[in-house]
Amino acid sequence: MVDLHGPEVLKHKVFNKVWTPEEKFELVSKVIAGIPKKKVAIEAGINPGMLYQWLHKYKLQGYNGLVESKKGRPTKEPRMKKSTNPLPLTESEREELIRLRAENEYIKAENEVIKKRIALRQEKWAAQLKAKKQQSSKNSEKRDTN
Structure with a gap:
């Protein structure tokens, strides 16, 4: 690698290079053409x-496998998306809604009565x-005085 790229290749890189799908495809096509993987990678x-991962993705998914x-x-x-335009209720749904609201109010009132x-x-x-306790304390006072 030093022979090809110079001593700069040995320095630690601050960030990883982001490879475009075209660049990945170019390297993968070299391997498919018969050039050894290791040589192309170096x-x-x-x-x-x-490079092996890119080649594997290319074989499985084609060019789309090379896209990030x-x-x-x-x-x-x-869990529940709020609909911006709720559908209008049918007549039977409206009646059921009214009945359920009344039933809900009745159950709330019933709960209050039970709590009381x-x-x-x-x-x-x-x-x-x-x-x-008061009676027992009175009885114990009477016994103490006797």
Whole structure:
């Protein structure tokens, strides 16, 4: 490589060269023409493994295999896309929507009633417990005085 490119080839490169599909195709076509992969890679100043990957992609997908594809993890698709133009509701859908909204309101009211019953029951139990404690403390005072 030093003979072909000079001592500059031995210096560390700050960034990787981005190869265009045309440049990749030119190197791949040389290999297909019969020039050894290693010789073509050394002349181009790339790793022979990289040239092998390009050749493999070319054999599988053709020229499109040499075009850069997106790298990395694919983005998550949004779970529910908000439609900008919702379709108008049919008459039966509108009736069902009204019925479901009314049912939802009824269930919410029912839940509130149940919560209030539970709160009242807990207050009653707390009052009974307090009364028992007071009664037991009175009984223990009477025993102590006797």
